Amino acid sequence: MWMDHHDLLREFPEEAKAIVALRERNGHFDALCARFDAVSAEIVRIERGKESASDAQLHTLRLDRLKLKDEIVALLRQS
Numbered sequence: 001m002w003m004d005h006h007d008l009l010r011e012f013p014e015e016a017k018a019i020v021a022l023r024e025r026n027g028h029f030d031a032l033c034a035r036f037d038a039v040s041a042e043i044v045r046i047e048r049g050k051e052s053a054s055d056a057q058l059h060t061l062r063l064d065r066l067k068l069k070d071e072i073v074a075l076l077r078q079s
Contacts, residue, residue, distance in 0.1 A: 008033060008072065015076055022079055029075050036068040
């Protein structure tokens with residue numbers, strides 16, 4: 001079963017302005033968000049059958065996405 005793409009602005013609508021502002025002024029934060037988007041998109045392609053991956057690879061991608069989200073949230077709380 002596949003899920004929709006995890007979009008940060010949709011997941012954290014109350015933080016939308018902060019996310020946009022941080023992406024504009026903080027290169028590290030922007031890179032984390034870009035990586036999060038790329039990993040999330042890859043997961044969606046796998047879940048929809050457009051790309052193949054083992055269960056272990058999919059699990060690793062999901063863990064990567066979660067770690068990226070944790071880093072993003074931590075930076076949002078610091079700002």
